[in-house]
Amino acid sequence: MKYRKAILIFCFFILALTILLSDFFLIVFQDESSFSLTGSISNLAGTGVASLFFILITNETRLDNMIVIAILCALGLIIYEFLQIMLPWQVFDIKDIMATLMGMVLIIAIILFNHYILKRKLYKMGPVKKAAKRLTD
Numbered sequence: 001m002k003y004r005k006a007i008l009i010f011c012f013f014i015l016a017l018t019i020l021l022s023d024f025f026l027i028v029f030q031d032e033s034s035f036s037l038t039g040s041i042s043n044l045a046g047t048g049v050a051s052l053f054f055i056l057i058t059n060e061t062r063l064d065n066m067i068v069i070a071i072l073c074a075l076g077l078i079i080y081e082f083l084q085i086m087l088p089w090q091v092f093d094i095k096d097i098m099a100t101l102m103g104m105v106l107i108i109a110i111i112l113f114n115h116y117i118l119k120r121k122l123y124k125m126g127p128v129k130k131a132a133k134r135l136t137d
Contacts, residue, residue: 001085040099
């Protein structure tokens with residue numbers, strides 16, 4: 001249990017650091033003619049930060065609930081992006097939607113990796129097979 005939470009907290013801080021550094025990437029790679037996602041890095045990492053934040057706050061351990069949380073966080077960011085069409089001070093960008101979807105795929109991959117690595121580690125311990133099954137399901 002502590003192992004899973006440690007991995008999720010580590011990923012949370014890495015993604016939060018990515019958001020903080022997104023302005024740096026935007027300054028360095030400011031080639032707007034190419035189809036790059038440099039202006040959308042905060043959307044890519046923001047999906048992961050929001051998902052991991054809600055997973056850690058709710059102390060969720062079931063795999064399907066963690067995936068649903070990640071999908072709902074991505075859906076909320078996509079809805080917000082479409083709401084920016086109506087706001088005069090905001091800019092709608094399809095790259096932000098693509099970055100949000102990529103962030104959702106990334107966070108689901110992290111969740112699945114975390115789940116199955118932990119399950120395999122506990123399964124190999126031997127006498128705690130039943131306890132491992134209860135912990136990871």
